[in-house]
Amino acid sequence: MSQEYYDITIIGGGPVGMFAATYARMRLAKVQIIESLGQLGGQVATLFPAKKIYDIPAYPTISGTDLIANLQKQVNDFAPDIHLNETVLEIKQTSAGFELVTSKKKRYSKSIIIATGIGAFEPRRLKIDNAQTFEGQQLRYFVDDLNIFKDKVVAIAGGGDSAIDWALEIEPLAKELYLIHRRDKFRALEGNLAKLQATATHFQTPYNITALNKSQDKLNLTLTKARSEENKELSVDYLLVNYGFSSSNKQIENWGLTTANRAIAVNSSQETNIPGIYAIGDGAYQKGKVALIATGFGEAPNAVNNALLHVYPEKRQPAHSTQLIKQFKKDQKR
Structure with a gap:
């Protein structure tokens, strides 16, 4: 052969x-x-x-x-x-x-x-023009090693079981954890959501990520409130997007x-x-x-x-x- x-x-x-x-x-x-x-x-x-x-x-x-x-x-x-x-x-x-x-x-x-x-x-990817620039670096769709989040500021985008599951895994390791979701209601299992709500996680709802920019070693997120023009900025070490697959x-x-x-x-x-x-x-x-x-x-x-x-x-x-x-x-x- x-x-x-x-x-x-x-x-x-x-x-x-x-x-x-x-x-x-x-x-x-x-x-x-x-x-x-x-x-x-x-x-x-x-x-x-x-x-x-x-x-x-x-x-x-x-x-x-x-x-x-x-x-x-x-x-x-x-x-x-x-x-x-x-x-x-x-x-x-x-x-x-x-x-x-x-x-x-x-x-x-x-x-x-x-x-x-x-x-x-x-993965269902983040629909922002320059998102691909950050993929595999500070923007992640998968978790290969939880330890990269240790003592880091981490944002997770999504409202389903996968987002909440990963939040529960990462929250004890991270310096700060933000959960970004476009609605106030979540699709995730109620029991797991309640566990996360009992932690120090910062819930950012109802917000969408509308822009990404790099500033030194940080990833800056622009969050836009749903059905409004109200914006806020968030600076993180990592962004994990869980919009499903x-x-x-x-x-x-x-x-x-x-x-x-x-x-x-x-x-x-x-x-x-x-x-x-x-x-x-x-x-x-x-x-x-x-x-x-x-x-x-x-x-x-x-x-x-x-x-x-x-x-x-x-x-x-x-x-x-x-x-x-x-x-x-x-x-x-x-």
Whole structure:
């Protein structure tokens, strides 16, 4: 083969995709994750990081942030190749497997596991002409490391669960925290809103951000009161915008996969109508399925084992996880 082929390519870096990559590496497969966002964690990391999750075995309750942190540590220990800020646009069959045309380059794989959930995410961006100038610096749509907000003046824009969740995470760290929302009422869960209101957070409502300017090392925000011409200025170290995310499965519709109930139809082996392509998590459908994160975690090893059986028909089914780890460690020493 003139091209480098991975054994398994996992499209989607949410919780289920992360665990699939970990398990595939336990089985010594050559694995890559392709994720459209700038971080791993999917919906859990971007939409409800502080929300408590109750369907993870052995955890009576765990926050989205802690769940992703644990999965990230697990992924790091097994070290699959990870490609962030990259979207798969086309999948073409080749004599050796598949060619994946992405927003950055062409990649090759002997099998594919789709773990995209409800689709590729894009943040709803701040609609100000020069906003792009500050993106990835003092203007953020994602949180990669909470510690950057420590002892800083931080503004969060938004009124939904994601904005309030991040505010609850950042408030204990920040020197000052401002919450900017265009209405006096919030869409977020009432209990979490009440928790935030009990802190020292400064609520700036009903205001819209209408201008951004840099002054020395600060980001200056112009806030305009809703339905008026009243303005005020606010100087911050960071602005985190949480206006929600748009998701799309349009690319998947062009990949020739059979769908059902707005998801990819799979059989008991997690295989789609195209041999060698599998789907797991919220983006996969089979009759009687319960849509839980725990369900997706169970589907991941099933898909991995069947993908490897497709690629290597002579390969025996795996032993218990302790044996897999012993073999993985032995392989790493070679």
